[in-house]
Amino acid sequence: MNFLMAKLTNQQRKENKRQSILENAKRVFQRKGFLDVTMADIITETQISRGGIYLYFKSVDEIFIEVLKQRNSHSLDNINDEVEHNTPFEDVFNEYLQNQKDRLLNHIEDSLLRAVYEFYFTHKSPTSRQFQQEQFAMIKQTILTMLKLGVSQSKLDDQQLIPLSEQLMFLIEGLSVLSLTGGLTEQQVDQQFALINQRIPRV
Amino acid sequence: MNFLMAKLTNQQRKENKRQSILENAKRVFQRKGFLDVTMADIITETQISRGGIYLYFKSVDEIFIEVLKQRNSHSLDNINDEVEHNTPFEDVFNEYLQNQKDRLLNHIEDSLLRAVYEFYFTHKSPTSRQFQQEQFAMIKQTILTMLKLGVSQSKLDDQQLIPLSEQLMFLIEGLSVLSLTGGLTEQQVDQQFALINQRIPRV
């Protein structure tokens, strides 16, 4: 029993270190984007040895993908929680838009957005493509789940749910692109979200 | 006078060479995006000497910015032509959407789109920011000019023209992002453009 416990502890210790690397690396990506980040940056931030990091990850790419995976599952998890609690659709939807607005206007510089785009546009291998498409699929799914909540609460028609979800996704991507160039105002975000709100086919 | 003529000829020769560099460089950017392009690539394509290119441009960045400037004035010019000829709004608008659809689905790989994004997301200096914002302003202006043509032909209401222009711009940016990851279908583009068309406040 001691033996088993010791072994578990070792595995846990390793997993903890892995998590620690990911958290430190995430800060680096937020600060510098993706392309400027070298293994040396992550090593410095993590306080680990040059060779040590390769015991956990094969490359900067691999670290970044892991950071993204952990991040994007959160959002969908949250929405699923709301669905389970049958939170009123308007509350869920407004909170979602509010979060996006906040992200677009205030947290761009310390978010992973720049890093994500730098990664996307420089990785064209089939594997990378698939990963990127999965990430977008997750965003679409998040929005669709929200809209279906509205339908199940008889607040929305169930017409054109998919094109609508996609439109919101495309719109948010477009806004994100603009926000990174620094050319996005609060008024613009409000106007766009208002237009979208009008479009939602309320019963 | 001979002296002045000779000087003019030299200036012309210099301008021709500058243009030649830009045309060759453009092909390189279309092929390789922005980040992968080295001075060596441009030198090879241009058939100029390594030192020589620095007589015309200080860096790859400068060359790329110049390529973009020359490109983007075209689109607005075309729309302005249509306005002068008072071409029916529906024709102009449909052609615009058709061009965008074609670009998104067929010409992504040999367009400058990837290069543009790679450039945008890796350049945060005030100068670059301003340039990027000018580029987006030009796109918005193009769309707005089109919509105003519809108003002047009494085909459209003149309400919310700016938010609508911006929405189309954001949507196209979002679609562009997705198209670069290879995850964009013709059906999706058609659906999004149909949704936008419904929104245009026809009289």
Place this chain on the structure above:
Amino acid sequence: MNFLMAKLTNQQRKENKRQSILENAKRVFQRKGFLDVTMADIITETQISRGGIYLYFKSVDEIFIEVLKQRNSHSLDNINDEVEHNTPFEDVFNEYLQNQKDRLLNHIEDSLLRAVYEFYFTHKSPTSRQFQQEQFAMIKQTILTMLKLGVSQSKLDDQQLIPLSEQLMFLIEGLSVLSLTGGLTEQQVDQQFALINQRIPRV
């Protein structure tokens, strides 16, 4: 007594593990030569821990030397057996040549030959030199023992036995070098062995 038995058993266990390491390592050397082999390779093949292997051997060099020592004693043992049984010289000699031919033409890639050469030519320390010379001495002794068998059976003159032994050794080394570059044909081996056979001073 219990204590002594336990100690013996431990020594045996240790010796078994040592042998196991050598057998596994030998396969690695056959597959990869010498220079490409890292401790990690041997660890993987041996299913032992990284630190554990250092309890038995100080380095890859030491492991390889031990593998070689065990291998080369075999050949001489076989010839000595034949001498004891007074097997006819022609049979012994022809079998020896046949074995060498087979090794040169068919088993180069899964033999230790490449590894041996890679080791020899990269180790110039006095210790290594001495080891290498012992190895060659053993080969020469093997051949010489064979020829002396022929003399004792009154099949051969006892003139120039040492230069002849050495010539066969040098020739085989030369053939081995060529075989590793892939440039050795069966015809060449046959011709060389035929020439040598003509030279053997039969009574």
Place this chain on the structure above:
Amino acid sequence: MNFLMAKLTNQQRKENKRQSILENAKRVFQRKGFLDVTMADIITETQISRGGIYLYFKSVDEIFIEVLKQRNSHSLDNINDEVEHNTPFEDVFNEYLQNQKDRLLNHIEDSLLRAVYEFYFTHKSPTSRQFQQEQFAMIKQTILTMLKLGVSQSKLDDQQLIPLSEQLMFLIEGLSVLSLTGGLTEQQVDQQFALINQRIPRV
């Protein structure tokens, strides 16, 4: 004409630098063999910049192959000269053996032999194989040319010339292998060359 002369001078200057690199690199290979040599070693010896060397050669391999190519053509050239001057066969042959003996006994440590073997046994790609076989073919051709000179001077039978050439080649390779382990005496070389001399089928 001035223009052409200037251009020639540039090409010559570049060729001179290339030669200078090869000469310096050769010394490094003689001193350290092949495997221990890093680009840094060659850079230090050549007094060139880190990047500069890559303007002339892509890798250590490429430098080494070039060094070998320049070396091995010499030997065949010399023999061809002797053939043209119809130098007596015995003189040519004895001088050849004397040179080999000298090389084997005295100049091993500052010759390229160790480097050559280190290179051969660690390069198994088809391209490398072909190169190695060409090198051996050149050695065989050198010896064969010599023997044919003897035939043309009616000093030798023309029987078995190819197997004989090959035997001398194999023997010299075998002697070379032993010489690198430090286990080769003058007596051994003399004995082997004497045995070979007996074998040459003099008329």
Place this chain on the structure above:
DNA sequence: TATGAATGAGCATTCATTCAT
């Protein structure tokens, strides 16, 4: 004006060896 040879800082990655547990 134009050339292109030369520079050297910067980065990813491997691996033998150690040592706390």
Place this chain on the structure above:
DNA sequence: AATGAATGAATGCTCATTCAT
């Protein structure tokens, strides 16, 4: 006795920029 996580020195290679001619 055995483990395996951690270390960090070492190396090949690229590329923007300079400068002598």
